[in-house]
Amino acid sequence: MTDEPSIATYRIDADDVIQDVDAEWLQFAELNDTPGLSREAVVGRSLWDFIAGAEAEHIFKQIFERCRERSSGARVPFRCDSPTRTRRMILAIEPRPERSLEATSILLAAEERDYVGLLDVKAERSDTILYSCSWCRRIQLPDGEWREMEPGVRALDLFGEDPLPRLSHGICGDCEVRTALG
Template structure:
């Protein structure tokens, strides 16, 4: 399954293809159907500033160099871990994003995420790329984090603040033999 979208140089979504609508319906996102998304800004759908900055830098790099950017990331739902691959290429005066599913694993218990206010005392960070969590003790996969006794009920509701961890930011921003992109990452662990 591929989810494809094209943005112009101002990051306005110009076209959608592949399994976009199927993916939106399967994930209870009827408001994200192509008919509702085309013509809107990509930034409407990227919540945190570090992920937004990463995507802004990628768009600029792809438009300036015409060199593709490819990276692996996670796009999980409450009951599934989705291991994805993103391929970003220049197409005309815009940028084409092509996400493909590499594999899917069932997650148990189900984990639900909501956005947490930065002003609350304890902040759990979630990387937008690898989906690891950081509660101030380091970045961990959700399973090991839960097994440390943080929760013990069947379904888990976590309030998180999204960001991009340093490891993911480094791996996406660095191309061997080329200048590194913007490095303003959230390295606080």
């Protein structure tokens, strides 16, 4: 699959309202199970309508605030995985006039993976909640340990489970340190 974009950009104003997105951003949204978004439908909405998880939102807000206060850019590594593909990305944030920001997602590496039902938004879910780190996409085992998706699914013996647990977004200890305010 080579038809996915490698760079996508959005611009937000001082209140995190989306001012503009490019065609590649919309293409990414499509790949991540938010099909049918047009530029007109996105501009004017809060960025947070499109970010999954309170923890991720909280950290992004801190990073954005730091960029605005210092008028300096930031580069944050993150993962943007789908059921059949892992994507290592960087979000590059640049300050713009009047506390607006421009953020560019850059795809560093993508790899095919065997289908992971846990990441399929169409899969049926139970009431059991499983935490996934918003940044590195590892999942948390009952003992508190964070594991990569595939070994985590194996350790939890989720292959035969139906329906699958619901994924909730959190942040693991490593990513909390990595994204901490410097």
